[in-house]
Amino acid sequence: MMAGSWLRIKRSRCSEVGSGASGEGFGLLSTVVPLRLSPRKLFEKRRVQMIPYCCFLQNIAQGRESIRSGVQSPLEALLMRRIGMMIGVVLLVALALADRTSVSVSNLQAHVKYLSSPELEGRFAIAPSAHKAADYIARVFEQSGLEPKGTNGYFQDWELTLGFKPGADNSLKIRGGRVWEAPAEAIRPLNLTANTKVEGELVFVGYGISQPNAGYDDYATVDVTGKVAVILRGAPNWEGVSPDIQRAARIAPKVQTALQKGAVGVILVNQPDNDRLLPLGMRGRAPAANAALLNVQASVGDKLLQPLGLTVAEAVKRINETGTPISAELNLSAEMSASIEPNRGVARNVVGFISGNDPQLRDEVIVIGAHYDHLGYGEVGSLAPEPGDIHPGADDNAS
Numbered sequence: 394m395m396a397g398s399w400l401r402i403k404r405s406r407c408s409e410v411g412s413g414a415s416g417e418g419f420g421l422l423s424t425v426v427p428l429r430l431s432p433r434k435l436f437e438k439r440r441v442q443m444i445p446y447c448c449f450l451q452n453i454a455q456g457r458e459s460i461r462s463g464v465q466s467p468l469e470a471l472l473m474r475r476i477g478m479m480i481g482v483v484l485l486v487a488l489a490l491a492d493r494t495s496v497s498v499s500n501l502q503a504h505v506k507y508l509s510s511p512e513l514e515g516r517f518a519i520a521p522s523a524h525k526a527a528d529y530i531a532r533v534f535e536q537s538g539l540e541p542k543g544t545n546g547y548f549q550d551w552e553l554t555l556g557f558k559p560g561a562d563n564s565l566k567i568r569g570g571r572v573w574e575a576p577a578e579a580i581r582p583l584n585l586t587a588n589t590k591v592e593g594e595l596v597f598v599g600y601g602i603s604q605p606n607a608g609y610d611d612y613a614t615v616d617v618t619g620k621v622a623v624i625l626r627g628a629p630n631w632e633g634v635s636p637d638i639q640r641a642a643r644i645a646p647k648v649q650t651a652l653q654k655g656a657v658g659v660i661l662v663n664q665p666d667n668d669r670l671l672p673l674g675m676r677g678r679a680p681a682a683n684a685a686l687l688n689v690q691a692s693v694g695d696k697l698l699q700p701l702g703l704t705v706a707e708a709v710k711r712i713n714e715t716g717t718p719i720s721a722e723l724n725l726s727a728e729m730s731a732s733i734e735p736n737r738g739v740a741r742n743v744v745g746f747i748s749g750n751d752p753q754l755r756d757e758v759i760v761i762g763a764h765y766d767h768l769g770y771g772e773v774g775s776l777a778p779e780p781g782d783i784h785p786g787a788d789d790n791a792s
Contacts, residue, residue, distance in 0.1 A: 501792075504533070508765065508791035515784040516791075517769025519553050519738025526765055527741040539745030549742040556675040556773055557584050560732030565660070565687055567595075567696065569725040579690040581670040582731040583661065585648055586686035590730040591658045593621040595697060595723040599712055600625050601647040603654070607635040611718045618655030621727045623697050625709060626661050626688070631716045644671075648682055658685040658729055662694035665706050669781050673733060675773045685731040700724050740766070764790050 507513070507529065514522040531547040543549040563582050565575040599611040601624035609629070628634070628642030640646065644661065651659050659682075663670070671688045694705040700723050701708070711719055743765075749755040767786025771777050775784060785791070 505787055505791045509785035509787040511783055511785075515769040515771075515786060516765060516767045517555070517773075518740045518766040519555055519736070520769055522769070523766050524739075524741055527743050530743045530765060534743065534745035537745075539747060542744040542746040543742065547743050547745060549744055550739050551742070552737060553740040554735050554737045556736045557673040557733040558736040559673070560588060560734045562588075562590070562730045562732045563687070564728075564730045565689065565693070566728040567725055568728070569700070573696060575689060575693045575696075579670075579693050581688050582673070582733050583644070583648070583659075583671065583686035583688055584673040584675065584733060585645065585680075585682045586731040586733060587681060587683050588732040589683075589685050590728070591621070591685045592728045593619055593657050593726065595623055595660075595725045595727050596620050596656075596720070597623045597698065597701065597708075597723055598651070598720045599708070599718045600627070600629055600642055601651055601659075602629075602638055602641045603650050604635070604637050604641050607637045609635075609638055609716070609718070611720050612650075612654055613718065613720075615720045615722065616655075617651065619657055620655075621658035621660060621729065622651040622654070622656040623660045623662060623694075623723065624651065625694075625705070625712075626663050627667065627709075629713055629716070631713050648684075648686060652682055652684055656684065658727070658731075659687070660697070660727070660729070661686070661688045662697070662705055663689065663691045664709055665691045667781070671781060672770045673736065674771070685729050687729055687731055697723060697725065767791075 508516070508526055512522075513526050514520065516523045516526045527548065531541075534541075534547055539547075541547040559582055563577070563580060565580050567573045567575070596615050596617050598615060598617065601611055601622060603610045603612045605613070624647055626644075628639055641650070647661070648659055661671075668691050670690065691705045698705060698708060701719075701721055703711070703719075708719060749757070767789060768775050768784040770781055771784055777784075
């Protein structure tokens with residue numbers, strides 16, 4: 394099936410390991426663990442930007458001679474030969490399957506379109522949507538005539554912990570003459586929270602930003618020591634808002650500022666135009682807080698702001714129009730509990746196999762790997778300011 398040099402991928406190293414006659418076996422592994430080629434081990438003095446293989450293939454299909462117009466440097470030429478050899482392996486596999494299933498631009502686009510569709514919700518590795526993607530890949534493997542080589546048919550399951558999920562005790566009770574409890578579906582702990590229960594008076598501190606040098610301080614006229622800070626989610630959007638204020642409007646800095654000011658708890662209130670509760674995800678580099686932290690929907694925020702005669706939408710509008718804080722005591726007290734626990738689940742590799750036909754080489758295997766999972770709703774690894782939006786992952790790695 395294949396002659397000449399071939400490549401072995403191991404971790405992030407790329408090394409040419411020799412030449413072989415025809416008949417090696419091919420393993421196709423679709424995995425949630427990405428395998429990456431890195432030129433750094435090959436070239437110590439010059440850095441090379443790796444161009445996705447799909448771009449290279451597209452340029453070839455369009456009759457171009459290289460990744461970009463112009464003359465290739467010797468370094469680029471060497472890199473392209475190595476990439477080309479790996480692409481050759483993939484193309485040989487495609488040719489081997491030509492009598493079993495068609496390979497066309499429309500078919501490939503259909504695969505990418507489905508895997509990156511809203512139905513699959515970003516394919517977060519331990520989410521049901523990722524398992525649905527694995528089922529789809531297994532069907533394609535079967536239709537293509539690949540042998541199942543997982544521990545359960547085409548599947549190889551393994552336990553994985555990614556971020557956090559709500560614990561058993563999350564609640565918010567408000568006292569102000571009468572006791573009102575927020576609906577369970579309208580609250581969620583933040584991933585920075587401690588597993589704790591606190592009580593305290595409620596203080597509204599607008600966007601929860603303290604940047605006096607930038608001309609804005611939500612804490613200038615109130616004291617939150619020993620109290621619960623009620624903070625609007627999001628950032629001010631008046632004209633000319635400074636970068637310092639924008640950075641301070643992220644969730645972790647808001648929480649950190651509230652705790653530095655002495656708060657024992659934080660209630661982060663959604664705005665009506667972005668009312669989805671935040672996914673828990675991972676903490677990243679931010680340390681856990683020694684306080685109870687809850688995210689609540691705008692309807693809960695409306696209840697909290699009633700003593701001010703404002704809704705959440707009205708408070709947002711007033712601050713944004715004037716550029717002036719409207720922080721105030723709410724004359725309410727809160728009893729709040731927050732708890733999280735590790736989000737453990739099952740990740741799934743999909744493994745198919747094509748047997749070689751050479752008696753001497755059929756036990757040698759070439760593994761071709763590609764991860765199919767992505768970032769889900771941005772719980773882990775997203776560059777978005779806040780999680781919550783589906784990350785389709787068409788190029789990482791539905792393609």
